[in-house]
Each structure stands twice: as structure tokens, then as C-alpha cells.
Amino acid sequence: MREEAIKKFLLVTGVIWLLIFSLIPFLWMVIISFSSSPDFLVRGEGSFTLKNYIDIITIKTLHFPDYLKNSGIIAGLSALFATIIGAFAGYAVSRFRFRGRLPLIMCVLGLSMFPQISMVGYLYRMMSMLGWINTYPALILPYTAWGLPLALWMLLSYFSQIPQEIDRAALVDGASRLQILRKIILPLALPGLVSTYLLLFIFSFNEFLFALMLTTDHHARTVPVGIALFQGLHGELPWGYIMAASTISSLPVVLIVLFFQRYIIQGLTGGAVK
Amino acid sequence: MRTCSLKIRNLTKRFRSIYREVTALKDINLEVEEGEFFVILGPSGCGKSTFLNILAGLESPDKGKVWFGNRLVVSVEDGLFLSPRERNVAMVFQSYALYPHMNVFENIAFPLRVAGLPGEEIEVRVNRVAGMLDIAELLHSRPRELSGGQRQRVAIARALVRNPSVFLLDEPLSNLDAQLRQKMRAELKALQHKLRVTTLYVTHDQVEAMTLGDRIAILKDGEVQQVGNPLEIYHNPSNIFVAGFIGTPPMNLLKARAIMEHGSCFLKIGDIKIKIKAEVVKGKEIIMGIRPEDIEVVKEPVTGSFEVRITLVEHLGTESILHTDIGKNRLLIKLKEDVDYREGDRVRILIRPEKIHLFDENGKSLR
Numbered sequence: 001m002r003e004e005a006i007k008k009f010l011l012v013t014g015v016i017w018l019l020i021f022s023l024i025p026f027l028w029m030v031i032i033s034f035s036s037s038p039d040f041l042v043r044g045e046g047s048f049t050l051k052n053y054i055d056i057i058t059i060k061t062l063h064f065p066d067y068l069k070n071s072g073i074i075a076g077l078s079a080l081f082a083t084i085i086g087a088f089a090g091y092a093v094s095r096f097r098f099r100g101r102l103p104l105i106m107c108v109l110g111l112s113m114f115p116q117i118s119m120v121g122y123l124y125r126m127m128s129m130l131g132w133i134n135t136y137p138a139l140i141l142p143y144t145a146w147g148l149p150l151a152l153w154m155l156l157s158y159f160s161q162i163p164q165e166i167d168r169a170a171l172v173d174g175a176s177r178l179q180i181l182r183k184i185i186l187p188l189a190l191p192g193l194v195s196t197y198l199l200l201f202i203f204s205f206n207e208f209l210f211a212l213m214l215t216t217d218h219h220a221r222t223v224p225v226g227i228a229l230f231q232g233l234h235g236e237l238p239w240g241y242i243m244a245a246s247t248i249s250s251l252p253v254v255l256i257v258l259f260f261q262r263y264i265i266q267g268l269t270g271g272a273v274k
Numbered sequence: 275m276r277t278c279s280l281k282i283r284n285l286t287k288r289f290r291s292i293y294r295e296v297t298a299l300k301d302i303n304l305e306v307e308e309g310e311f312f313v314i315l316g317p318s319g320c321g322k323s324t325f326l327n328i329l330a331g332l333e334s335p336d337k338g339k340v341w342f343g344n345r346l347v348v349s350v351e352d353g354l355f356l357s358p359r360e361r362n363v364a365m366v367f368q369s370y371a372l373y374p375h376m377n378v379f380e381n382i383a384f385p386l387r388v389a390g391l392p393g394e395e396i397e398v399r400v401n402r403v404a405g406m407l408d409i410a411e412l413l414h415s416r417p418r419e420l421s422g423g424q425r426q427r428v429a430i431a432r433a434l435v436r437n438p439s440v441f442l443l444d445e446p447l448s449n450l451d452a453q454l455r456q457k458m459r460a461e462l463k464a465l466q467h468k469l470r471v472t473t474l475y476v477t478h479d480q481v482e483a484m485t486l487g488d489r490i491a492i493l494k495d496g497e498v499q500q501v502g503n504p505l506e507i508y509h510n511p512s513n514i515f516v517a518g519f520i521g522t523p524p525m526n527l528l529k530a531r532a533i534m535e536h537g538s539c540f541l542k543i544g545d546i547k548i549k550i551k552a553e554v555v556k557g558k559e560i561i562m563g564i565r566p567e568d569i570e571v572v573k574e575p576v577t578g579s580f581e582v583r584i585t586l587v588e589h590l591g592t593e594s595i596l597h598t599d600i601g602k603n604r605l606l607i608k609l610k611e612d613v614d615y616r617e618g619d620r621v622r623i624l625i626r627p628e629k630i631h632l633f634d635e636n637g638k639s640l641r
Binding site for chain 2: 163165166168169170171172173174175176179183184187188
């Protein structure tokens with residue numbers, strides 16, 4: 001019994017410590033976003049206010065609503081494209097026994113290991129040649145490509161769990177491969193599609209480096225870059241605005257994870273056990 | 275119903291992997307008549323499922339031609355290979371392969387929807403086939419809510435709903451328990467008899483093959499061993515493989531030597547001599563086959579009878595199986611009634627010459 005009690009005590013303190021460690025910065029962020037002085041926690045000055053939130057939404061020159069809109073569109077579309085392409089690729093790889101199938105998916109996995117910084121220079125040149133700098137496609141294209149390996153691998157593991165005899169039955173029933181994908185495989189793998197889409201959305205939504213290099217202003221700039229480049233008129237750091245903006249932009253991701261946590265955890269570990 | 279005959283010529287299929295090449299089907303030649311219930315029987319790994327897949331259009335052969343009626347559907351030589359949807363075949367799989375996210379109605383309707391039939395006609399046809407298979411009350415259930423037997427019916431309904439020209443079944447009953455299997459077997463036979471659709475049925479179960487098939491083809495290692503109706507195959511097996519595969523318990527196969535005495539031919543097994551009718555070259559090693567149910571137990575020492583010692587008795591209630599040894603061979607005897615024999619008892623048995631099957635040393639029938 002005593003041993004059990006000690007174990008439980010260690011577990012609980014460990015969990016509490018972990019929670020404090022990872023949540024304190026967020027707590028700090030939220031507190032400062034609601035206080036009238038950024039030094040609130042140090043000097044104890046300042047009081048509760050909504051001014052930071054109202055300002056970043058209403059002051060046109062801060063462009064925060066633009067950043068949110070850009071982020072939403074870019075992350076939403078690139079996740080969509082990557083999921084669709086990944087579904088086709090995953091279906092082909094899971095169903096057709098073609099030469100070089102294994103090397104192919106290994107290469108895809110290898111490609112996803114490249115550090116982003118090694119690509120960003122070429123990406124910049126490419127996008128400026130295309131004249132796409134500071135447009136949505138400049139980010140949607142690389143995000144789609146960047147998300148594809150993850151999409152392919154996740155969907156591959158989902159599709160592999162669907163028995164191939166179902167495909168064969170549908171083929172004999174007269175369906176084409178595309179009809180099988182649309183009417184049978186995709187509905188059956190819907191949880192996998194949802195979790196893939198959400199993960200890709202979160203990754204793109206949080207991405208910083210590409211967005212920093214390939215955008216120049218509020219026409220295409222996304223939230224992470226926007227917040228990092230917030231500056232007061234006179235060069236000072238507007239901590240209140242930064243924290244309020246960070247809080248708002250964390251919300252979509254937090255909500256997604258809370259509502260779809262079952263899907264997302266399944267997606268990350270899917271195929272690992274089976 | 276536009277059902278049709280089948281003709282298969284020189285069908286060959288090889289599977290290649292990095293390590294080896296396996297010939298799954300060797301030069302298969304078969305003809306199946308219109309409306310026939312044709313069973314492909316063989317042990318697992320004999321290539322029977324591959325054969326069915328080629329007919330369905332799921333796999334392509336390396337050589338050979340297939341005709342559905344007068345229509346050539348596969349010809350490797352002419353580079354012709356029609357896809358499943360162009361062949362109008364229907365198939366029932368061992369695992370049923372129902373679509374888990376659709377209800378029974380949609381499962382059955384799927385082939386018709388894919389074919390683009392109007393909604394009212396789909397409704398009429400699905401209801402008709404559901405009534406035929408006695409699953410009309412299940413139309414709104416999902417496959418996972420059904421029992422194995424009900425799933426099997428849905429799979430059959432889905433196959434039959436669009437009036438296929440050829441109906442293929444790949445071990446459809448092997449996932450059912452024994453009782454249900456027997457019931458479904460009878461129903462399947464009645465259904466096929468009523469619809470008269472050309473049916474190819476693959477199984478490893480010789481009882482299924484014997485009870486269902488108008489004709490049976492026995493396959494081993496990708497080669498057809500024998501084709502014939504069930505009784506022909508039972509009475510005249512063309513080789514020892516077929517002889518051993520059909521019948522429970524299987525035919526006894528004993529190594530023997532032919533001898534001549536007083537102008538008649540005998541087989542010598544150990545120190546026992548059995549008279550046979552056929553003329554066999556003297557001194558030749560041959561294989562004698564005798565079905566366990568063809569051996570008679572006699573009370574009196576009639577000519578040609580001899581005694582054997584029982585090593586094991588299997589009591590089955592209505593019948594019993596005696597295990598005995600003759601020479602170095604095991605001999606099984608099936609009795610029509612369950613007599614209370616014990617291990618170690620001696621029984622006198624008679625093997626009648628007309629019941630004996632003879633095979634040469636390679637296992638080919640000498641008849």
C-alpha cells in the first residue's frame with residue numbers, strides 16, 4: 001500500500017510540475033494580454049483591461065485581422081491540397097504493386113527530413129522569378145509540398161487498414177478505381193482524412209520561416225510573422241498587443257485540438273499498432 | 275437472364291518474386307456449360323483462387339484465352355484483357371467483402387448505382403433479390419449488425435442483383451459454422467437450380483464439391499487432375515491424388531506387388547494376397563486403392579478374406595472407423611453401423627476384386 005501511495009504521489013507531482021512548466025508561459029501571455037501594463041507581473045502596476053484586444057482588432061495600421069484572414073486561407077487551402085493529393089498517392093501506393101514502391105515512400109519520408117532553412121533561399125528565388133512574392137500561392141505551394149509527406153504516410157496507414165478484398169469486390173461490381181476511391185475508400189477513411197487535414201492545418205498555421213521570407217506585408221503575411229514584426233510607432237515593443245494577438249491566434253488551434261483530440265491522436269499513432 | 279458458357283484454353287499464370295517464380299496455373303483447359311454448377315476443388319495453394327480472379331478480371335494471366343459464350347474476354351496472344359466491369363461477372367468472396375459504411379440496401383444496390391440505373395428500377399431489383407434470399411427485413415441494417423450467415427446472404431444478393439453472365443464464388447461458406455454451412459449449401463444449390471446462372475464455385479471442401487457440383491474439376495499445383503461429375507470422380511479417380519482427396523475418410527492406398535497364380539492375378543501386400551480382376555504385368559510394383567466403406571467385415575472365413583488387428587476405433591454414433599495395419603500400410607475400414615469393437619480385437623475382412631482401384635507406381639489410374 002505504501003509503495004502504491006508513493007508511486008501515486010510521484011506521478012501526481014510529476015504531472016503537476018509538467019503542467020506548470022508548459023502552461024505558465026501561456027498563462028503569462030493571457031494575463032499580460034488583459035493588463036494595461038506589460039510590466040504587470042514584475043512591478044504589480046496596471047489593471048484589467050480589454051484595450052489590447054480592442055486595439056489590435058480595430059486599429060487598421062496593425063493589420064491583425066488581415067493576418068488572421070491570410071493565415072486561415074493559406075493554412076486551409078494548403079492543408080486541403082495536401083490532403084487531396086496525399087489521398088490519391090496513398091491509395092495508389094497502398095493498392096498497386098508497382099516497381100519502386102518502397103523506395104518511393106522512403107524517399108518521400110527522407111525529403112520531409114530536410115531542414116527548412118536549406119530550402120528557403122531557393123524558394124525565395126523561385127517565387128521572385130514567378131513574381132509571386134507576397135501572394136497567397138507563394139505560401140500555399142510550399143506548404144502543400146511540405147505537408148505532403150505527412151499526408152501520404154498518414155493516409156497510407158489508414159488505407160492499408162481497409163482490406164483489399166473490398167476493392168476487389170467493388171471492381172467486380174463494375175466500379176472504376178476513381179469510383180472506389182470516392183464511394184468506398186474515402187468514406188471509410190474519413191477519420192483519417194479529418195485528422196490529416198487538421199494536423200496539416202495546424203502545421204501550416206504555425207509555420208514561421210517560409211512566411212517570413214516569402215511575404216512582405218499584410219497582403220499575404222500570416223499571423224506568426226505578423227506578431228513577431230509588431231512594432232510600435234516609435235520602435236518600442238507593444239507587449240500588450242503581441243500577447244493579445246498571440247492569445248487570439250492560439251484559439252483556433254487550441255479549439256481544433258480540444259474538439260478533435262481523438263482523431264488527432266489516432267492520426268499520429270495510426271498504423272503504429274496494427 | 276443472359277447467362278453464358280465458358281471456355282478456357284491454355285491458361286497459365288506465374289507469380290514472380292525476387293527469390294523465385296511460382297507457376298500458379300499450368301495450361302488449364304476447361305469448358306463450362308451454360309447454366310452449369312461447376313466446382314473447382316483443390317487443397318489450399320493449388321491456384322484455384324487465382325483461377326477465379328483471372329475469370330473475374332482481377333488478375334491477368336501469362337498465357338491463354340478465355341471466352342464468355344462467343345465473346346473473347348482474355349487473350350494474352352492478342353493483348354486482350356477486358357476489365358471486370360466489361361465482363362458482367364459477379365463474385366462472392368470468402369470474407370464477404372461488404373461495404374461497411376453502407377446499409378444492406380446500398381450494398382446490394384451498389385453494382386446497379388455504378389452502372390447508372392434509375393432509382394426506381396434499383397429499388398425494384400434490390401427488393402426482388404432481397405426477397406429471394408430472405409433478407410428483406412435487414413435492408414436498413416449495417417453489415418456489422420448482421421450475423422455471418424446474414425452477411426453471406428447479402429454478399430450473394432449483391433452478386434445476383436444485376437443478372438451476371440457468370441457467377442463466381444470463392445470459398446463462400448468456409449467462414450460459417452458447420453450447421454449453417456450445411457443449410458446454406460442446400461439453399462445455394464436450390465437458388466442456382468432456380469436461376470440457372472453459370473456458376474463457378476471454388477472450395478477445398480470435398481463434401482461441398484460433391485453435393486453442389488454438376489461437375490467438378492480437381493486442381494493440384496496449378497494443374498487439372500480430373501474433370502467429371504461427382505460420381506465419376508468418386509468411382510473412377512484418375513490418379514491417387516484424386517482418390518485420396520475425395521471421400522471421408524480418404525481411400526486407402528497400399529503398395530503392392532502383382533503376382534500370377536493358377537492363371538489369376540493377385541496383389542501381394544506383406545503376406546496377404548488379394549485377388550484382382552485386371553491383368554497386370556507380373557512382378558510389377560503397383561498401388562492398390564480401396565475405399566474404407568468398400569471393405570466388408572465377414573464372420574465366416576470366406577475365400578479371399580483375411581484377418582487384421584484393430585489398432586484404433588473411432589466411434590461416430592451412426593458409423594465407426596476401424597484403423598488396422600496390413601503389412602506396413604495403414605488400412606481404414608468404415609462400418610455402416612457403430613459396432614462395439616475394441617482396440618486389439620481381430621476382425622476378418624473381405625476386399626472384393628471389383629471394388630479395387632489400381633494405380634501405377636506414378637499414381638496414375640490403370641483403368
